[in-house]
Amino acid sequence: MAAPKDKSPQLSDKFSGDKPDSELISAFKNGDITGFNEIVRRYQQQVYWVIRKMVNSHDDADDLTQEVFIKIYSALKDFREESNLFTWLYRIATNYSINHIRKAKVRNTVSFEIVTEQVESKEKKSDEAVDEKTKMKLLIEAIETLPAQQRAVFNLRYNENLSYEDISKVMKKSVGGVKANYFHAVKKLGDYLKTRMRMEN
Amino acid sequence: MAKKPDIEKIKLLLPDYVTGSLSSDEAEMVKNAISASDEVKNLYIDMKNALEFAGSVKYEEPAPQYWNNLLPRIHERIDERKQKSLAKNPLSYIWKVLVPVAAVILIFIVYRISFTPETEISEKEQEKFKNENIEKKDTVKQKIPVEKNIEKPVTPETKTENIANKNNEKPRSIRQHRKERIQKRENLANKTNDFEKTLSKEDIRKENITNKDLASIADVDDLSIFGAGTPGTFDEETENELDKLDENEQDNLLKELSNSNL
Numbered sequence: 001m002a003a004p005k006d007k008s009p010q011l012s013d014k015f016s017g018d019k020p021d022s023e024l025i026s027a028f029k030n031g032d033i034t035g036f037n038e039i040v041r042r043y044q045q046q047v048y049w050v051i052r053k054m055v056n057s058h059d060d061a062d063d064l065t066q067e068v069f070i071k072i073y074s075a076l077k078d079f080r081e082e083s084n085l086f087t088w089l090y091r092i093a094t095n096y097s098i099n100h101i102r103k104a105k106v107r108n109t110v111s112f113e114i115v116t117e118q119v120e121s122k123e124k125k126s127d128e129a130v131d132e133k134t135k136m137k138l139l140i141e142a143i144e145t146l147p148a149q150q151r152a153v154f155n156l157r158y159n160e161n162l163s164y165e166d167i168s169k170v171m172k173k174s175v176g177g178v179k180a181n182y183f184h185a186v187k188k189l190g191d192y193l194k195t196r197m198r199m200e201n
Numbered sequence: 202m203a204k205k206p207d208i209e210k211i212k213l214l215l216p217d218y219v220t221g222s223l224s225s226d227e228a229e230m231v232k233n234a235i236s237a238s239d240e241v242k243n244l245y246i247d248m249k250n251a252l253e254f255a256g257s258v259k260y261e262e263p264a265p266q267y268w269n270n271l272l273p274r275i276h277e278r279i280d281e282r283k284q285k286s287l288a289k290n291p292l293s294y295i296w297k298v299l300v301p302v303a304a305v306i307l308i309f310i311v312y313r314i315s316f317t318p319e320t321e322i323s324e325k326e327q328e329k330f331k332n333e334n335i336e337k338k339d340t341v342k343q344k345i346p347v348e349k350n351i352e353k354p355v356t357p358e359t360k361t362e363n364i365a366n367k368n369n370e371k372p373r374s375i376r377q378h379r380k381e382r383i384q385k386r387e388n389l390a391n392k393t394n395d396f397e398k399t400l401s402k403e404d405i406r407k408e409n410i411t412n413k414d415l416a417s418i419a420d421v422d423d424l425s426i427f428g429a430g431t432p433g434t435f436d437e438e439t440e441n442e443l444d445k446l447d448e449n450e451q452d453n454l455l456k457e458l459s460n461s462n463l
Contacts, residue, residue: 041272053260073275139258158255186215193250
């Protein structure tokens, strides 16, 4: 279950490392590539998972993650630090994912993905594993019924534990709009899952 | 009426109530609404089930080495993009600048090849060329009926037809005939002058030039103009005699001459 609002850390605290982001950015602006490399290392997992939980495919998430960091690489010199780096990263990742969903019409297809490199013995492929796969497939189906915007808000709020204020910054939407999107996303998921459960029973 | 907006607001808080993200006041308010309203209660149950289900699903993690390889792969892709952009720039330069310049040069070369100074013709030469063509057409026109007559097999019937045609034909007047002859001589003189210019001095010295050569240069089929007494013309004496006669007498005489096949 997602962390409650009060307990969830602020975005600025969430990715604080040894060096602050501003130092890494200024290092990159001065021609030090290690600044960029450190940003990639720091945020690669967060960016990957934001995308992965929206597009529901490892390959697509991998491709889009690389694209997001290439975008960062090309635009970081012009980054004026009016917003935080993480907000900017989330915004790019979310927008790339939304565009990908809209282009590929992922909603109409089920793209269940198994990461091939994960080593699993045949013994481990028990009933539990099959159940997990079925559950995953069902969740992906349910998520894919959501419009891209609602999917993004649900992902940022439920999976990433971002506050409504941060989501509104990332999505460039009002807090009320974000709240409404989240409510409708959860309601749709509930309706879909309820219907599917009834059908299976 | 006052309660309805509150229920809508409470509904919006339900997902956060499920996840425990509300403040204690907000949570208390939602709890009361759930116990008071079946609609809110059902909505709460559906949302709770959905979020619990979503939370229970575990996404499969990528392999650990994936995170180590991501940065080098990003740099590879960046380098590829850089190379592509570098490769595109010279192409765009070629298309924008070099191709139009090459096209202009090519057009200029083609123009120079097709209109070299050697092939340019002066106005005088053009006029000369026109005159020659006109003469050639005239000679061809004169030649065609003769050839046709030769081709036809001579039978007693055709012979009488020919004679009848010849009698019906209006013979050319002597003046016309003389005019043509004078013009031909003038043309010939001009052409022989041109011909002498083109011939080598040795040829002239050896006197290898024949009437046929002259005819070929002058582009004239009728060789009679190169000598008196040949068919198609009269000698000077007969011409002088013809000059003395009036037109009717000249015509009669010419008819007699043509009928006698001289």
